[in-house]
Amino acid sequence: MILYILILKRKRRKKEEGRAVSSIITLNGNNYLTTLIVSRADTEYLVQIIGLITLVLSIGLLLTLFITNRYILNGLWKPFYKTLAELKSFNISDNKSLILKSTKVDEFNELNDTVQLMSLNVKNDFQNLKEFTENASHEMQTPLAVITSKLDTLIQDETLKTDQYEQINDIYAATNKLARLNQSLLLLVKIENNLIADIELLRLDILIEEKIKQFYELTNDKQIKVETHLAIKEISASKYLIDILLNNLFSNAIRHNISKGKLIIILNTDKLLFKNDGLPQILDKSNMFDRFKKGNKSEGTGLGLAIVKNICTLNNWTISYFHETSFHVFKIEF
Amino acid sequence: MKLLVIEDEQALRENITTYFNEDGNICESTVNLAGAIDKLSSYNYDCVLLDIGLPDGEGFEVLNFLKKAMKDEAVLIISARNSLDDKIKGLNIGADDYLTKPFHLAELKARVASVYRRKAANSNNNIIFNEITVNLQGRTVEVNDTPIILTRKEYDMLLYFIANKGKVISKNAIAEHLWGDEMDMHNNFDFIYTHIKNLRKKLLDAKCNDYIGSVYGIGYKFKA
Known part of the structure:
Protein backbone atom coordinates (compact mmCIF):
# COMPACT_ATOMS: atom_id res chain seq x y z
CA MET A 1 0.00 0.00 0.00
CA ILE A 2 1.37 3.42 -0.98
CA LEU A 3 0.30 6.47 0.92
CA TYR A 4 0.99 10.12 0.63
CA ILE A 5 1.38 11.51 4.01
CA LEU A 6 2.44 14.65 5.59
CA ILE A 7 4.88 14.32 8.33
CA LEU A 8 5.65 16.76 10.96
CA LYS A 9 9.22 17.57 11.45
CA ARG A 10 9.69 18.31 15.01
CA LYS A 11 12.73 20.43 14.73
CA ARG A 12 11.40 22.94 12.20
CA ARG A 13 7.73 22.50 12.90
CA LYS A 14 7.01 22.86 9.30
CA LYS A 15 4.94 20.81 6.92
CA GLU A 16 6.83 19.25 4.04
CA GLU A 17 5.75 17.06 1.25
CA GLY A 18 6.97 13.53 1.01
CA ARG A 19 6.19 10.04 -0.14
CA ALA A 20 5.64 7.10 2.20
CA VAL A 21 5.02 3.41 1.98
CA SER A 22 3.75 1.45 4.96
CA SER A 23 3.18 -2.22 5.33
CA ILE A 24 2.88 -4.88 8.04
CA ILE A 25 5.84 -7.14 8.28
CA THR A 26 5.70 -10.41 10.23
CA LEU A 27 8.99 -11.13 11.90
CA ASN A 28 9.49 -14.06 14.32
CA GLY A 29 5.75 -14.29 14.78
CA ASN A 30 5.39 -10.59 15.66
CA TYR A 45 13.58 23.11 -4.77
CA LEU A 46 15.11 21.69 -7.91
CA VAL A 47 11.94 22.36 -9.89
CA GLN A 48 11.86 25.94 -8.72
CA ILE A 49 15.45 26.51 -9.72
CA ILE A 50 14.94 24.93 -13.15
CA GLY A 51 11.80 27.03 -13.70
CA LEU A 52 13.63 30.20 -12.83
CA ILE A 53 16.53 29.41 -15.10
CA THR A 54 14.18 28.58 -17.98
CA THR A 68 18.36 41.23 -33.68
CA ASN A 69 15.07 41.69 -35.47
CA ARG A 70 15.10 45.33 -34.77
CA TYR A 71 18.64 46.17 -35.76
CA ILE A 72 20.14 43.39 -37.76
CA LEU A 73 17.24 41.94 -39.71
CA ASN A 74 15.93 45.39 -40.47
CA ALA A 85 8.53 51.33 -52.13
CA GLU A 86 9.63 51.46 -55.76
CA LEU A 87 6.72 49.23 -56.72
CA LYS A 88 4.30 51.43 -54.81
CA SER A 89 5.47 54.52 -56.65
CA PHE A 90 5.46 52.74 -60.00
CA ASN A 91 3.15 54.42 -62.49
CA ILE A 92 2.46 52.74 -65.78
CA SER A 93 1.92 55.98 -67.64
CA ASP A 94 5.10 57.60 -66.30
CA ASN A 95 7.94 57.91 -68.70
CA LYS A 96 10.60 56.75 -66.28
CA SER A 97 11.06 53.03 -65.94
CA LEU A 98 11.47 51.04 -62.75
CA ILE A 99 15.11 50.90 -61.69
CA LEU A 100 16.02 48.57 -58.80
CA LYS A 101 19.48 48.45 -57.27
CA SER A 102 21.20 45.09 -57.00
CA THR A 103 21.87 43.79 -53.50
CA LYS A 104 24.14 41.27 -51.83
CA VAL A 105 21.30 38.81 -51.32
CA ASP A 106 20.68 36.48 -54.23
CA GLU A 107 16.99 36.04 -53.45
CA PHE A 108 16.39 39.77 -53.53
CA LYS A 123 5.24 49.26 -69.96
CA ASN A 124 5.95 47.97 -73.45
CA ASP A 125 2.46 46.57 -73.76
CA PHE A 126 0.98 49.83 -72.55
CA GLN A 127 3.13 51.81 -74.96
CA ASN A 128 2.10 49.57 -77.83
CA LEU A 129 -1.52 50.05 -76.96
CA LYS A 130 -1.12 53.81 -76.93
CA GLU A 131 0.77 53.77 -80.20
CA PHE A 132 -1.99 51.67 -81.64
CA THR A 133 -4.56 54.26 -80.55
CA GLU A 134 -2.48 57.00 -82.10
CA ASN A 135 -1.86 55.17 -85.36
CA ALA A 136 -5.47 54.09 -85.66
CA SER A 137 -6.59 57.67 -85.16
CA HIS A 138 -4.13 58.94 -87.74
CA GLU A 139 -5.13 56.33 -90.26
CA MET A 140 -8.74 57.40 -89.86
CA GLN A 141 -8.03 61.01 -90.80
CA THR A 142 -7.49 60.35 -94.50
CA PRO A 143 -10.72 58.38 -95.10
CA LEU A 144 -12.54 61.11 -93.19
CA ALA A 145 -10.96 63.69 -95.48
CA VAL A 146 -12.16 61.68 -98.47
CA ILE A 147 -15.73 61.57 -97.14
CA THR A 148 -15.73 65.31 -96.45
CA SER A 149 -14.31 66.22 -99.85
CA LYS A 150 -16.75 63.89 -101.64
CA LEU A 151 -19.64 65.57 -99.82
CA ASP A 152 -18.24 69.01 -100.64
CA THR A 153 -18.19 68.01 -104.30
CA LEU A 154 -21.60 66.36 -104.16
CA ILE A 155 -23.39 69.44 -102.87
CA GLN A 156 -22.18 71.49 -105.83
CA ASP A 157 -24.89 69.72 -107.81
CA GLU A 158 -27.75 72.11 -107.34
CA THR A 159 -30.30 69.79 -108.88
CA LEU A 160 -30.39 67.95 -105.56
CA LYS A 161 -33.65 68.18 -103.66
CA THR A 162 -33.92 69.72 -100.22
CA ASP A 163 -34.48 66.40 -98.47
CA GLN A 164 -31.42 64.99 -100.20
CA TYR A 165 -29.46 67.99 -98.97
CA GLU A 166 -30.74 67.32 -95.49
CA GLN A 167 -29.50 63.74 -95.68
CA ILE A 168 -26.11 65.03 -96.75
CA ASN A 169 -26.16 67.46 -93.86
CA ASP A 170 -26.57 64.55 -91.45
CA ILE A 171 -23.62 62.77 -93.01
CA TYR A 172 -21.61 65.97 -92.62
CA ALA A 173 -22.55 66.20 -88.96
CA ALA A 174 -21.61 62.58 -88.27
CA THR A 175 -18.32 62.92 -90.12
CA ASN A 176 -17.56 66.09 -88.25
CA LYS A 177 -18.24 64.41 -84.93
CA LEU A 178 -16.07 61.45 -85.85
CA ALA A 179 -13.24 63.78 -86.83
CA ARG A 180 -13.52 65.65 -83.54
CA LEU A 181 -13.60 62.47 -81.52
CA ASN A 182 -10.53 61.32 -83.31
CA GLN A 183 -8.68 64.54 -82.68
CA SER A 184 -9.67 64.58 -79.03
CA LEU A 185 -8.46 61.01 -78.55
CA LEU A 186 -5.16 61.88 -80.19
CA LEU A 187 -4.82 64.90 -77.96
CA LEU A 188 -5.50 62.81 -74.85
CA VAL A 189 -2.84 60.30 -75.87
CA LYS A 190 -0.40 63.14 -76.43
CA ILE A 191 -1.09 64.72 -73.05
CA GLU A 192 -0.80 61.37 -71.29
CA ASN A 193 2.48 60.68 -73.04
CA ASN A 194 3.65 64.15 -72.09
CA LEU A 195 4.52 64.78 -75.71
CA ILE A 196 3.67 68.45 -75.64
CA GLU A 210 -8.29 87.35 -75.14
CA LYS A 211 -10.60 84.37 -74.95
CA ILE A 212 -13.48 86.56 -73.84
CA LYS A 213 -12.98 88.64 -76.98
CA GLN A 214 -12.73 85.51 -79.08
CA PHE A 215 -16.00 84.16 -77.72
CA TYR A 216 -17.71 87.55 -77.81
CA ALA A 237 2.71 75.73 -69.12
CA SER A 238 2.21 74.88 -72.76
CA LYS A 239 0.35 77.68 -74.55
CA TYR A 240 -1.23 75.15 -76.86
CA LEU A 241 -2.69 73.17 -73.97
CA ILE A 242 -3.81 76.20 -71.96
CA ASP A 243 -5.59 77.41 -75.08
CA THR A 269 -3.06 83.59 -57.46
CA ASP A 270 -4.11 80.18 -56.19
CA LYS A 271 -7.29 79.36 -58.08
CA LEU A 272 -9.41 79.88 -61.18
CA LEU A 273 -13.20 79.73 -61.03
CA PHE A 274 -15.66 79.42 -63.89
CA LYS A 275 -19.22 80.00 -62.67
CA ASN A 276 -22.08 79.76 -65.09
CA ASP A 277 -25.84 79.74 -64.95
CA GLY A 278 -27.50 76.68 -66.30
CA LEU A 279 -30.21 74.16 -65.81
CA PRO A 280 -30.87 73.74 -62.09
CA GLN A 281 -30.05 70.03 -62.07
CA ILE A 282 -26.94 69.08 -60.15
CA LEU A 283 -24.45 67.15 -62.22
CA ASP A 284 -22.94 63.85 -61.25
CA LYS A 285 -19.62 64.79 -59.69
CA SER A 286 -18.20 61.31 -59.43
CA ASN A 287 -17.53 60.60 -63.07
CA MET A 288 -18.00 63.86 -64.93
CA PHE A 289 -14.29 64.05 -65.74
CA ASP A 290 -14.20 60.50 -67.11
CA ARG A 291 -14.03 59.81 -70.81
CA PHE A 292 -17.30 59.53 -72.66
CA LYS A 293 -19.32 60.56 -69.62
CA LYS A 294 -21.68 63.34 -70.50
CA GLY A 295 -24.99 64.80 -69.51
CA ASN A 296 -28.18 63.61 -71.14
CA LYS A 297 -28.60 66.76 -73.12
CA SER A 298 -24.97 67.22 -74.12
CA GLU A 299 -24.15 66.60 -77.76
CA GLY A 300 -20.42 66.90 -77.33
CA THR A 301 -17.86 64.20 -77.77
CA GLY A 302 -17.75 63.45 -74.07
CA LEU A 303 -14.02 64.08 -74.04
CA GLY A 304 -13.92 67.82 -73.33
CA LEU A 305 -13.76 67.59 -69.56
CA ALA A 306 -11.49 64.55 -69.68
CA ILE A 307 -9.04 66.69 -71.65
CA VAL A 308 -9.41 69.55 -69.16
CA LYS A 309 -8.72 67.16 -66.29
CA ASN A 310 -5.68 65.68 -68.01
CA ILE A 311 -4.22 69.11 -68.72
CA CYS A 312 -4.72 70.02 -65.06
CA THR A 313 -3.11 66.78 -63.88
CA LEU A 314 -0.16 67.35 -66.18
CA ASN A 315 0.40 70.75 -64.56
CA ASN A 316 -0.19 69.39 -61.05
CA TRP A 317 -3.40 71.35 -60.64
CA THR A 318 -6.62 69.98 -59.23
CA ILE A 319 -9.98 70.54 -60.81
CA SER A 320 -13.30 70.15 -59.08
CA TYR A 321 -16.93 70.84 -59.76
CA PHE A 322 -19.60 72.03 -57.36
CA HIS A 323 -23.01 73.61 -57.41
CA GLU A 324 -23.39 76.93 -55.66
CA THR A 325 -26.78 78.59 -55.38
CA SER A 326 -27.82 78.75 -59.04
CA PHE A 327 -24.30 78.44 -60.46
CA HIS A 328 -22.39 75.49 -61.83
CA VAL A 329 -18.80 76.06 -60.76
CA PHE A 330 -15.57 74.60 -62.06
CA LYS A 331 -12.60 75.29 -59.84
CA ILE A 332 -8.95 74.83 -60.73
CA GLU A 333 -6.47 75.06 -57.87
CA PHE A 334 -2.90 75.79 -58.84
CA MET B 1 -3.59 80.30 -110.63
CA LYS B 2 -1.50 77.22 -111.34
CA LEU B 3 -1.54 74.56 -108.68
CA LEU B 4 0.15 71.27 -107.98
CA VAL B 5 -1.52 68.72 -105.72
CA ILE B 6 0.80 66.11 -104.20
CA GLU B 7 -1.45 63.53 -102.56
CA ASP B 8 -1.39 59.75 -102.66
CA GLU B 9 -5.04 59.16 -101.81
CA GLN B 10 -6.67 58.99 -105.22
CA ALA B 11 -10.21 59.98 -104.20
CA LEU B 12 -9.02 63.04 -102.32
CA ARG B 13 -6.66 64.08 -105.10
CA GLU B 14 -9.38 63.93 -107.71
CA ASN B 15 -11.81 65.93 -105.60
CA ILE B 16 -9.30 68.66 -104.89
CA THR B 17 -8.35 68.88 -108.57
CA THR B 18 -11.97 69.09 -109.68
CA TYR B 19 -12.88 71.67 -107.05
CA PHE B 20 -9.99 73.94 -108.02
CA ASN B 21 -10.22 73.41 -111.79
CA GLU B 22 -13.80 74.60 -112.00
CA ASP B 23 -12.71 78.11 -111.23
CA GLY B 24 -10.44 78.67 -114.20
CA ASN B 25 -7.36 77.57 -112.28
CA ILE B 26 -4.97 75.02 -113.71
CA CYS B 27 -4.61 72.20 -111.23
CA GLU B 28 -2.17 69.38 -111.80
CA SER B 29 -1.54 66.45 -109.52
CA THR B 30 1.00 63.81 -108.68
CA VAL B 31 0.92 60.80 -106.39
CA ASN B 32 4.38 60.61 -104.90
CA LEU B 33 7.58 62.36 -104.00
CA ALA B 34 9.46 61.40 -107.16
CA GLY B 35 6.65 62.71 -109.36
CA ALA B 36 6.48 65.92 -107.35
CA ILE B 37 10.21 66.64 -107.65
CA ASP B 38 9.98 65.80 -111.34
CA LYS B 39 7.18 68.25 -111.97
CA LEU B 40 8.59 70.97 -109.76
CA SER B 41 11.97 70.86 -111.50
CA SER B 42 10.39 71.36 -114.92
CA TYR B 43 7.51 73.74 -114.25
CA ASN B 44 6.62 76.70 -112.10
CA TYR B 45 3.50 76.74 -109.96
CA ASP B 46 1.79 79.40 -107.92
CA CYS B 47 0.87 77.08 -105.12
CA VAL B 48 1.70 73.54 -104.02
CA LEU B 49 -0.63 71.42 -101.91
CA LEU B 50 1.56 68.93 -100.14
CA ASP B 51 0.66 65.78 -98.24
CA ILE B 52 3.33 64.86 -95.67
CA GLY B 53 2.77 61.12 -95.64
CA LEU B 54 3.70 60.02 -99.15
CA PRO B 55 4.38 56.41 -100.18
CA ASP B 56 8.00 57.05 -101.14
CA GLY B 57 9.01 59.45 -98.39
CA GLU B 58 8.14 62.42 -96.26
CA GLY B 59 6.65 65.46 -97.95
CA PHE B 60 9.20 67.62 -96.15
CA GLU B 61 11.62 66.57 -98.91
CA VAL B 62 9.62 68.69 -101.35
CA LEU B 63 10.13 71.73 -99.14
CA ASN B 64 13.85 71.05 -98.97
CA PHE B 65 13.95 70.67 -102.73
CA LEU B 66 12.15 73.98 -103.30
CA LYS B 67 14.50 75.71 -100.90
CA LYS B 68 17.58 74.32 -102.63
CA ALA B 69 16.26 75.15 -106.09
CA MET B 70 15.42 78.68 -104.84
CA LYS B 71 11.87 78.34 -106.09
CA ASP B 72 9.25 80.46 -104.41
CA GLU B 73 6.08 78.40 -104.76
CA ALA B 74 3.62 78.92 -101.95
CA VAL B 75 3.27 75.63 -100.10
CA LEU B 76 0.28 74.49 -98.11
CA ILE B 77 0.75 71.27 -96.17
CA ILE B 78 -2.22 68.93 -95.88
CA SER B 79 -1.47 66.28 -93.31
CA ALA B 80 -3.22 63.54 -91.42
CA ARG B 81 -0.98 64.27 -88.47
CA ASN B 82 -2.28 66.99 -86.24
CA SER B 83 1.09 67.32 -84.63
CA LEU B 84 2.56 70.51 -83.32
CA ASP B 85 6.07 69.31 -84.13
CA ASP B 86 5.21 68.58 -87.76
CA LYS B 87 3.50 71.93 -88.03
CA ILE B 88 6.47 73.82 -86.65
CA LYS B 89 8.91 71.78 -88.73
CA GLY B 90 6.91 72.38 -91.92
CA LEU B 91 6.52 76.10 -91.34
CA ASN B 92 10.20 76.41 -90.42
CA ILE B 93 11.44 74.91 -93.66
CA GLY B 94 9.30 77.04 -95.87
CA ALA B 95 5.67 75.96 -95.83
CA ASP B 96 3.15 78.80 -95.73
CA ASP B 97 0.27 77.06 -94.00
CA TYR B 98 -0.66 73.75 -92.45
CA LEU B 99 -4.09 72.17 -92.73
CA THR B 100 -5.02 69.01 -90.87
CA LYS B 101 -7.16 66.31 -92.45
CA PRO B 102 -10.12 66.06 -92.63
CA PHE B 103 -10.86 69.48 -94.07
CA HIS B 104 -13.57 71.01 -96.23
CA LEU B 105 -12.64 71.84 -99.81
CA ALA B 106 -13.98 75.34 -99.23
CA GLU B 107 -11.57 75.75 -96.31
CA LEU B 108 -8.70 74.52 -98.48
CA LYS B 109 -9.60 76.98 -101.17
CA ALA B 110 -9.80 79.89 -98.76
CA ARG B 111 -6.41 78.95 -97.30
CA VAL B 112 -4.84 78.62 -100.75
CA ALA B 113 -6.22 82.00 -101.74
CA SER B 114 -4.82 83.59 -98.59
CA VAL B 115 -1.41 81.94 -98.96
CA TYR B 116 -1.27 82.92 -102.63
CA ARG B 117 -2.13 86.52 -101.84
CA ARG B 118 0.56 86.70 -99.20
CA LYS B 119 3.12 85.22 -101.54
CA ALA B 120 2.26 87.25 -104.63
CA ALA B 121 4.98 89.88 -104.78
CA ASN B 122 2.88 92.52 -106.47
CA SER B 123 0.07 92.17 -103.98
CA ASN B 124 -1.57 95.49 -103.33
CA ASN B 125 -3.32 94.08 -100.29
CA ASN B 126 -6.72 94.58 -101.83
CA ILE B 127 -9.23 92.01 -102.95
CA ILE B 128 -11.68 93.44 -105.41
CA PHE B 129 -14.85 91.59 -106.17
CA ASN B 130 -17.14 93.68 -108.35
CA GLU B 131 -18.24 96.54 -106.10
CA ILE B 132 -16.72 95.03 -102.95
CA THR B 133 -13.18 96.02 -102.01
CA VAL B 134 -11.48 94.32 -99.11
CA ASN B 135 -8.35 95.91 -97.73
CA LEU B 136 -6.38 93.09 -96.17
CA GLN B 137 -3.89 95.30 -94.40
CA GLY B 138 -6.43 97.37 -92.57
CA ARG B 139 -9.06 94.65 -92.46
CA THR B 140 -11.60 97.10 -93.84
CA VAL B 141 -14.33 96.61 -96.42
CA GLU B 142 -15.73 99.12 -98.86
CA VAL B 143 -18.75 98.79 -101.11
CA ASN B 144 -18.81 101.30 -103.96
CA ASP B 145 -16.21 103.29 -101.99
CA THR B 146 -18.47 103.45 -98.96
CA PRO B 147 -16.80 101.83 -95.96
CA ILE B 148 -18.88 99.32 -94.05
CA ILE B 149 -18.07 98.15 -90.57
CA LEU B 150 -17.97 94.41 -90.08
CA THR B 151 -17.27 92.34 -86.99
CA ARG B 152 -14.27 90.03 -87.04
CA LYS B 153 -16.37 86.98 -87.85
CA GLU B 154 -18.31 88.78 -90.57
CA TYR B 155 -15.09 89.91 -92.16
CA ASP B 156 -13.70 86.37 -92.06
CA MET B 157 -16.91 85.08 -93.57
CA LEU B 158 -16.84 87.60 -96.42
CA LEU B 159 -13.30 86.60 -97.36
CA TYR B 160 -14.29 82.97 -97.15
CA PHE B 161 -17.25 83.53 -99.43
CA ILE B 162 -15.22 85.50 -101.97
CA ALA B 163 -12.57 82.77 -102.08
CA ASN B 164 -15.30 80.22 -102.72
CA LYS B 165 -17.45 82.29 -105.02
CA GLY B 166 -19.85 80.29 -107.14
CA LYS B 167 -19.63 77.25 -104.86
CA VAL B 168 -22.22 75.80 -102.57
CA ILE B 169 -20.75 75.90 -99.08
CA SER B 170 -22.23 73.74 -96.36
CA LYS B 171 -23.12 75.18 -92.98
CA ASN B 172 -20.70 72.64 -91.52
CA ALA B 173 -17.82 74.07 -93.49
CA ILE B 174 -18.69 77.63 -92.45
CA ALA B 175 -18.98 76.63 -88.78
CA GLU B 176 -15.65 74.85 -89.00
CA HIS B 177 -14.03 77.88 -90.59
CA LEU B 178 -15.41 80.42 -88.16
CA TRP B 179 -15.06 78.50 -84.93
CA GLY B 180 -12.73 75.70 -85.89
CA ASP B 181 -10.67 74.60 -82.96
CA GLU B 182 -12.26 77.05 -80.59
CA MET B 183 -15.51 75.30 -80.10
CA ASP B 184 -17.37 72.19 -80.90
CA MET B 185 -20.47 73.70 -82.48
CA HIS B 186 -22.32 70.41 -82.98
CA ASN B 187 -25.41 70.86 -85.03
CA ASN B 188 -26.24 74.27 -83.74
CA PHE B 189 -26.07 76.52 -86.78
CA ASP B 190 -28.15 79.38 -85.38
CA PHE B 191 -24.94 81.30 -84.77
CA ILE B 192 -24.01 81.12 -88.42
CA TYR B 193 -27.45 82.09 -89.51
CA THR B 194 -27.31 85.25 -87.40
CA HIS B 195 -23.87 86.21 -88.68
CA ILE B 196 -24.79 85.67 -92.31
CA LYS B 197 -28.00 87.61 -91.87
CA ASN B 198 -26.07 90.53 -90.37
CA LEU B 199 -23.38 90.44 -93.05
CA ARG B 200 -25.95 90.33 -95.82
CA LYS B 201 -27.88 93.21 -94.29
CA LYS B 202 -24.76 95.37 -94.00
CA LEU B 203 -23.84 94.67 -97.63
CA LEU B 204 -27.35 95.38 -98.87
CA ASP B 205 -27.54 98.58 -96.83
CA ALA B 206 -24.45 99.79 -98.72
CA LYS B 207 -26.28 99.20 -101.99
CA CYS B 208 -24.34 96.05 -102.74
CA ASN B 209 -25.80 93.37 -104.96
CA ASP B 210 -27.30 90.44 -103.09
CA TYR B 211 -24.61 87.83 -103.60
CA ILE B 212 -25.29 85.63 -100.60
CA GLY B 213 -27.92 83.12 -101.51
CA SER B 214 -29.23 80.37 -99.32
CA VAL B 215 -29.23 76.83 -100.67
CA TYR B 216 -32.08 75.39 -98.74
CA GLY B 217 -31.25 72.42 -96.56
CA ILE B 218 -27.49 72.57 -96.85
CA GLY B 219 -25.89 75.98 -96.75
CA TYR B 220 -25.07 79.07 -98.75
CA LYS B 221 -23.72 80.17 -102.08
CA PHE B 222 -21.90 83.35 -102.95
CA LYS B 223 -23.05 84.05 -106.47
CA ALA B 224 -20.25 85.00 -108.79
Missing part, protein backbone atom coordinates in the same frame (compact mmCIF):
# COMPACT_ATOMS: atom_id res chain seq x y z
CA ASN A 31 3.64 -8.15 13.38
CA TYR A 32 5.34 -4.79 12.82
CA LEU A 33 3.91 -1.77 11.08
CA THR A 34 6.73 -0.29 9.07
CA THR A 35 6.59 3.07 7.34
CA LEU A 36 9.22 4.33 4.87
CA ILE A 37 9.17 8.09 4.23
CA VAL A 38 11.06 9.93 1.52
CA SER A 39 10.96 13.73 1.65
CA ARG A 40 10.17 15.62 -1.57
CA ALA A 41 11.51 18.92 -0.43
CA ASP A 42 14.71 18.62 -2.45
CA THR A 43 12.88 17.87 -5.70
CA GLU A 44 10.60 20.83 -5.20
CA LEU A 55 12.29 31.80 -17.49
CA VAL A 56 15.43 33.94 -17.41
CA LEU A 57 16.79 32.17 -20.44
CA SER A 58 13.52 32.60 -22.37
CA ILE A 59 13.34 36.30 -21.58
CA GLY A 60 16.97 36.66 -22.55
CA LEU A 61 16.33 34.82 -25.79
CA LEU A 62 13.27 36.89 -26.62
CA LEU A 63 15.17 40.05 -25.89
CA THR A 64 18.01 39.00 -28.16
CA LEU A 65 15.54 38.02 -30.85
CA PHE A 66 13.82 41.38 -30.56
CA ILE A 67 17.08 43.25 -30.74
CA GLY A 75 19.12 46.03 -42.32
CA LEU A 76 18.85 42.68 -44.00
CA TRP A 77 15.30 43.41 -45.26
CA LYS A 78 16.16 46.88 -46.42
CA PRO A 79 16.47 45.93 -50.11
CA PHE A 80 13.08 44.28 -49.93
CA TYR A 81 11.44 47.38 -48.50
CA LYS A 82 13.19 49.50 -51.11
CA THR A 83 11.78 47.31 -53.85
CA LEU A 84 8.37 47.53 -52.25
CA ASN A 109 18.35 40.12 -56.71
CA GLU A 110 16.20 37.49 -58.30
CA LEU A 111 13.07 39.23 -57.06
CA ASN A 112 14.29 42.59 -58.39
CA ASP A 113 15.16 41.12 -61.76
CA THR A 114 11.75 39.52 -62.09
CA VAL A 115 9.93 42.66 -61.02
CA GLN A 116 12.01 44.80 -63.34
CA LEU A 117 11.38 42.50 -66.28
CA MET A 118 7.68 42.44 -65.51
CA SER A 119 7.44 46.21 -65.29
CA LEU A 120 9.29 46.51 -68.57
CA ASN A 121 6.87 44.14 -70.27
CA VAL A 122 3.86 45.93 -68.83
CA ALA A 197 6.63 70.19 -74.18
CA ASP A 198 6.50 73.79 -75.37
CA ILE A 199 6.48 75.08 -71.80
CA GLU A 200 6.64 78.85 -71.51
CA LEU A 201 5.75 81.57 -69.04
CA LEU A 202 2.17 82.74 -69.64
CA ARG A 203 0.00 85.48 -68.21
CA LEU A 204 -3.22 83.61 -67.54
CA ASP A 205 -5.26 86.77 -66.96
CA ILE A 206 -4.28 88.15 -70.37
CA LEU A 207 -5.10 84.84 -72.06
CA ILE A 208 -8.54 84.84 -70.44
CA GLU A 209 -9.19 88.41 -71.59
CA GLU A 217 -20.02 86.63 -80.69
CA LEU A 218 -21.16 83.48 -78.97
CA THR A 219 -21.82 85.09 -75.61
CA ASN A 220 -23.48 87.99 -77.35
CA ASP A 221 -25.81 85.74 -79.34
CA LYS A 222 -27.00 84.07 -76.16
CA GLN A 223 -27.03 87.42 -74.34
CA ILE A 224 -24.75 86.01 -71.68
CA LYS A 225 -23.34 88.57 -69.27
CA VAL A 226 -19.64 87.95 -68.72
CA GLU A 227 -18.20 89.16 -65.43
CA THR A 228 -14.52 88.93 -64.57
CA HIS A 229 -12.40 89.40 -61.47
CA LEU A 230 -8.91 88.74 -62.72
CA ALA A 231 -5.75 89.11 -60.70
CA ILE A 232 -2.35 89.02 -62.37
CA LYS A 233 -1.29 85.40 -62.53
CA GLU A 234 1.72 83.88 -64.21
CA ILE A 235 1.92 80.21 -65.00
CA SER A 236 4.48 78.13 -66.82
CA ILE A 244 -7.44 74.11 -75.30
CA LEU A 245 -8.18 74.17 -71.57
CA LEU A 246 -9.71 77.65 -71.77
CA ASN A 247 -11.59 76.82 -74.98
CA ASN A 248 -13.17 73.80 -73.34
CA LEU A 249 -14.10 75.68 -70.18
CA PHE A 250 -15.54 78.57 -72.17
CA SER A 251 -17.51 76.39 -74.57
CA ASN A 252 -18.88 74.41 -71.66
CA ALA A 253 -19.90 77.53 -69.79
CA ILE A 254 -21.54 79.02 -72.88
CA ARG A 255 -23.15 75.89 -74.25
CA HIS A 256 -24.76 74.86 -70.99
CA ASN A 257 -25.71 78.40 -70.12
CA ILE A 258 -29.22 79.75 -70.33
CA SER A 259 -30.29 82.66 -72.45
CA LYS A 260 -29.51 85.95 -70.64
CA GLY A 261 -27.50 83.95 -68.13
CA LYS A 262 -24.29 84.89 -66.38
CA LEU A 263 -20.71 83.75 -66.70
CA ILE A 264 -18.41 84.77 -63.87
CA ILE A 265 -14.68 84.18 -64.14
CA ILE A 266 -12.56 84.65 -61.05
CA LEU A 267 -8.79 84.35 -61.12
CA ASN A 268 -6.64 84.51 -57.98
